[in-house]
Amino acid sequence: MLNEDVRQQFPILKQQVNENDLVYLDSGATSQKPQQVIDAVSRYYEEYNSNVHRGVHTLGSYATDGYEGAREKVKNFINASSTKEVIFVRGTTTAINTVAYSYGRENLQEGDEIVLTSMEHHSNIIPWQQTAKATGATLKYIPLQEDGTITLDDVRKTITSKTKVVAMMHVSNVLGTINPIKEVTQIAHENGAVIVVDGAQSVPHMKVDMQDLDVDFYAFSAHKMCGPTGVGVLYGKRELLEIMEPVEFGGEMIDFVHLHDSTWKELPWKFEGGTPIIAGAIGLGAAIDFLEEIGMENVEQHEEELIQYALERLQTIEGITIFGPKERAGLVTFNLDDVHPHDLATALDSMGIAVRAGHHCAQPLMRELGVVATARASFYLYNNKEDVDRLVDGLQKTKEYFGDVF
Template sequence: MIDFTQLRKDFPILFQEVNDEPLVYLDNAATTQKPTLVLDALRHYYENDNANVHRGVHTLAERATADYENSREKIRTFINAKETAEVLFTRGTTTGLNWLSRSYGDAFVQEGDEIVISFMEHHSNIIPWQQLANRKGATLRYISITEDGFLDLEEAKKVINSKTAIVSIAHVSNVLGVVNPIKELVQLAHQNGAVMIVDGAQAVPHMKVDVQELDADFYAFSGHKMCGPTGIGVLYGKRELLEQMEPIEFGGEMIDFVNLYDSTWKELPWKFEAGTPNIAGAIALGAAIDYLSEIGMDSIHRYEQELVDYVMPKLQAIDGLTIYGPQDTKDHTGVLAFNLEGVHPHDLATALDMEGVAVRAGHHCAQPLMKYLHLPATARASFYFYNNKADADRLIFALEATKEFFKDGII
């Protein structure tokens, strides 16, 4: 049995005061904190093995290369890819989606084709497809959201059709906190001859993801949202599709031979990884995966669900507070977007920060969703496994105090 109260001690940043109050960090959908194990991995690389990978035969280069590729294997196991050739290191989810737009999209999307996304997508899963549609004369189509905050699967069955070339959907919404039916969407896409791309930024850190079981063609996620460093991420792709794609960045170890007027590329996965990669980031991401695997993703998912079961009814009991997305805790992840009547989200987040509670406020890089919901912005509290019920209580207390302040001017 994992003692999650003890795991909190692995995160030194949490033990500080903000505005003379103990920090309650509830902005995990934006980025997660790093355990000592990951910080040590970064420091160890730079202090002991700092060398470029794949290029040298000296000892430091060989150690760095071994650790870098060992992290790739850890990721392969973590998401159950068939082989490491299907695991590409990127700067993050955004980079992976842009690579797909530029490489796969430019090669295989034709004029008159359709690209399907949903109204709940992050900007990183909207703009690359907008740009691709503009370049190729394709049509961008959106799947609607039901009144209770779910992706409308019945409409998806109509929107995804024989003209669809690409379907790209978030596994978990970064605003509505809903888990989307990826397996059903994959089946719809494949039945219509389309490829399925999944934005997994909010899923991989919080639940067990098996890319073979999902049968997704591509799956992108970020290291910094799963206890890893910033600037490192992963794009998974099926080998047969990656082999048909051309790289969009050139130079460094992605090259096989360079002639005066043409060049050839290395085999997968290296043909996509131009220049000196984020070696330290990749190695530290491997350490983060070791850490998460030791806890167990099923355990993390169950614990976070316990926190949602605890905090969501308390939020729903606050008069004038509206939670967006599904209202049943069993359908809601630890991402909770809400507004307090009469208080702008930015003012609300500022007031909570004065109580030491860090939440996000704004459009959460989802402006089309805000427009769809007829909202200018929301506040958002997002939980991770190092949070606890005391953090939830502090959030509720701070919200009640803020409500009273804006009502009576007393805090």
Template sequence: MDVTAIREDFPLLTQEVNGFPLVYLDSAATAQKPIQVIEAIDQYYRLNNANVHRGVHTIGTRATEQYEAARDRVKQFIHAKHREEVIFTRGTTAAINLVASSYGNQHLNKGDEIVITQMEHHSNIIPWQQLSKRTGAILKYIPLESDGTISLTEVEKTVTSATKIVAITQVSNVLGTINPIKEIANIVHRHDAILLVDGAQGAPHLQVDVQDLDCDFYAFSGHKMCAPTGIGVLYGKKALLEHMEPVEFGGEMIDFVDLYDSTWKELPWKFEGGTPIIAGAIGLAAAIDYLTELGLDQIALHEKELVSYAIDQIRTIDGIEIYGPAERAGLITFNLTDVHPHDTATVLDAGGIAVRAGHHCAQPLMKWLGVTATARASFYLYNTKQDADRFVAGLQKTKEFFTDVF
């Protein structure tokens, strides 16, 4: 993979920050956008800006064709069986909330169980907390192993005949843990429960085949995979989606409206009330084309090599704790001893190095780790070994700075 050529596709990466060439290591929060995606959105607004589905004029027809072609592109990308199984949403959060509010409200009762883990992003915790409060269902957690992984034995122990929903991240946004989704799905389905997968950190980095994984729902966001903000996807098995009620009501999603009653459109449109995120969907399709051409396997291998290279160097610096398993996705979450992660991130930023600091929307996991916050460097297809070198050198300088100060 020619990373030098790839970097030329990303305009933002050419800038300097605080007088230094930018090293962007925050792609787990949001990825940068290649010119191919920017141009696809620009072309829509310049040439095809019209609402979809409703109009019969030429521009409206072109917009509708582009929007629905984006749905077909997502279907291919995640290997869904039917295009009707692809629902456009505002992002992973909206997709998970849709399932909790629709499927959850319809199928859960008092005493039923919802099973998640402590490594989940808040977006995959709070909707289930609220569902359990609404229905009287019991929220349970699969215990984590000491290295932040999940044991299938513990999954077997936690999922019972009372379990109705299991919701789990494919890749932890803090630990980098890659969970065995296919094996978990097998356990879940043996108990006649359904499995929702938070793919926010999975879809940008891994080959996703929802049929092979046999998950019932899969949610992901465009902005973490080089697409615009404000667009995401909920995949759901057609048999489940067909019997679910919409949770947003208004234009686009209706078939017929009378004074006192209404009927809904068929899939997928009954879940896409209001004017959809047209430009976002078109941008997502362009991002999928970009990533597919490069190859998700090649991207994952590149990230793995960078992380391994960086960790080997970090381990030579005393006083840095790294969290997560040995086998991980393309991120490193860490803390400098006696230095708040916000201070670490601030010093790194002064040298043009962008990392994340805080609880990463994973406060239960922070509690499990015994910390209030961490710093995180996340790598993507456009990062280089030179970026890793700058990052490690920045950590050494940060450590020396606070050693001298205190």
């Protein structure tokens, strides 16, 4: 387990909520930020706030170095082959939409297939629904097993020579399922398809390697990995990004503009129209520095130990239903008999415990599970076993309270 020094670097965790020490168990929605990330963003605004690329003055040079330096950090963090394959976007949703619109609509036609899973976040379903409507392609779904996993046999049966795009999350934000992305990628490529991976719940928690996975596109967000909100990354293989058209047009992304036609900058800038997300990128770079100082292998081990402890403790509660496989990432989704998830989350909040309740932007999966909503506790590197104990104690108290009421 990571030591207490890590937790102490997150100032927000030192407060009380409803007269109780805060237990933050909603990192799947957004993570908290360490002081060095907060300082990096503040330093940009205080010391060298300026636009990038365009100016030759000193502040502009500092800002450009910070912005492009962050791109280099991302490239190394995910082992991309070039910074030209690292596109800064608003987040995972924007990244997937960019691929769906720029690649999908230009390369799909009637009779082609887009393969997904029903565990996908809405941001990896709706863009493909719209692409299918625009192109005449059809959607197919890899079936889920009872424990919320997929099998490679089902992957092989679902992906065919008609499949042109496979879109899949690396880690489920509801079930914690860790999908076999490397193997699915190989099957997709054998059938001539490209694969688009939602890495929002994987990049913050495990080491990912684009060369090893061999994926075509990979999307993730800074705010789930100790970085700022409003910035994320689209990784794409250079040969694919080269043939794709931008989806936003304006300043920054142009080479030459004429009255009746224009040309675009080279990668990665042709996809970054307008003033880019400078402070966000610098904050993401600082978050990567922070995570690498700790070591992603240590983050992953910490969460593995914590989630196994959490599963053991939660299973002692009578009337609890836990969704997802035994081997999972660091989150657990559950329901408590006779207590609506929203009531449950409200009761826990009164004790200073923050969890998520709702459909988690996964309504198709909720229907497959036979529920309207669930509660979710998602852990990160700053959580510890005491947080789990507080959660279990809070659930017991909630169960007793609603039992007395009804």
